Amino acid sequence: MDIFDNLAMGFGAALTPLNVALCFIGALVGTLIGVLPGLGPIATIAILLPITFSLDPLGALIMLAGIYYGAQYGGSTTAILVNMPGETSAVVTTLDGHQMARQGRAGPALAMAALGSFFAGSVATFLVALLGPLLVGIAQAFGPAEYFALMVFGLVGATVLASSSILKAVAMIFVGLLLGTVGSDIETGAPRLTFDIAQFADGINFTTLAVGLFGVAEILRNLENPEQRGVLDKPITGLMPTLADIKASILPVLRGTGIGSILGILPGNGAVLAPYASYTLEKKLAKDPSRFGKGAIEGVAGPESANNAGAQTSFIPLLTLGIPPNAVMAMMVGAMTIQGIIPGPNVMTERPELFWGMIASMWIGNAMLVIINLPLIGVWVRLLKVPYRLLYPAVLLFCCVGVYTVNGSYVDVIMVAVFGVVGYGLLKLGFELAPLLLAFVLGPLMEENLRRAMLISRGDPMTFLERPISLGLLLLAAALLVIVLLPSIRRKRDEAFQE
Secondary structure (H helix, E strand, O other): OHHHHHHHHHHHHHOOHHHHHHHHHHHHHHHHHHHOOOOHHHHHHHHHHHHHHHOOHHHHHHHHHHHHHHHHHHHHHHHHHHOOOOOHHHHHHHHHHHHHHHOOOHHHHHHHHHHHHHHHHHHHHHHHHHHHHHHHHHHOOOOHHHHHHHHHHHHHHHHHHOOOOHHHHHHHHHHHHHHHOOEEOOOOOOEEOOOOOHHHOOOOOHHHHHHHHHHHHHHHHHHOOOOOOOOOOOOOOOOOOOHHHHHHHHHHHHHHHHHHHHHOOOOOOHHHHHHHHHHHHHHHHOOOHHHOOOOOOHHHHHHHHHHHHHHHHOHHHHHHHOOOOOHHHHHHHHHHHHOOOOOOOHHHHHOHHHHHHHHHHHHHHHHHHHHHHOOOHHHHHHHOOOOHHHHHHHHHHHHHHHHHHHHOOHHHHHHHHHHHHHHHHHHHOOOOOHHHHHHHHHHHHHHHHHHHHHHHOOOOOOHHHHOHHHHHHHHHHHHHHHHHHOHHHHHHHHHHHHO
């Protein structure tokens, strides 16, 4: 009965007028960002981080979480109507969703995407509530050696699941770790890699790095693409799917929910890979695979369910272990740190209203997204006609103003421009930026736990091998890296990402 008592406490915290309003704002902004291709939730959360300074921790996290899973909903709208995914995870939805729209069945495709997402999000949120306390209990037995090993495993997972080459992903991990060392030494206070720049004494500002790499760099990359958007001219009618559509979608929704719930917990791109895995499975299980790519509703229901289930369960390692499984969760770690909260198992014991309030807000947000998405489809279609040349200058201005308000430093604004250009260059060269951000967030935590473990063991590195949990995690990380480097496995991995 404890879980129901805790959920009741969480709903009590989440259902205050202010938090409900922030949940609605997050869901609405997330949907808008998902609908308008080219920015994405990572850049949006980075841009809005300065706003969270003035909010209480729970309200800030509710709004940012709403942006994340709202973008998953909104991305499907653009994918179906325009054949242009607003989010990376919505790429699969274009294959059958847009074909349904061209056949005059945009309404059922949009409705099934929304309903499947709502079901998957609700189930995955229940899993977060169910598994969260169990993982917190396990995490409380962790010492510095176990946490260090867990973070190593997380970074290896991010490397393996990155869509770029293994070598490029490893390079980004090392760059992120290097950037994380900038500032004052955590024990001696000696400056490291500051180059006598006073503003770097406390390290590189998380908001500055995130806005530059994921905000400015994304805008620069999108500016080089010609603006081609074939918005449907036909009126969207008959929103409700037929009974046959519902029957055909039930099993794909259930399977997609299961796949997304599992992959969302994995470090790296687990949540992003979920819709691809779901689509592949549905195509293999179908009696007539040739229907896929020509308007099969299963190709919309399964991936969209997996997409949103993965988005929800990615909160599990963040809330219980303090380890972000993807770049968006790294943003959430930054937001929690800004609010003076140390992510990890102590959050549930020391700030239970925050932990359970976040979980309760996910149910509220999922219900809001169904209400937001279906009735406002006409509004989203009109927004898709707004030229990007009008949107991007406003976004850049908002980036600069937001970053400047954090510390009132012009150096931060300059660094946003620098990181934006560097990020754009890395994207052009085929490097993925998410591993860099994960390493930047985890780097200082890894260093702290490494030093603590070595201090406790009086400098004996065997402490990482003598503790069973630490040894197990390190062996898993090594095995994962060795397996993925095998020629046959690496070839299949590259083919899968290419597909």
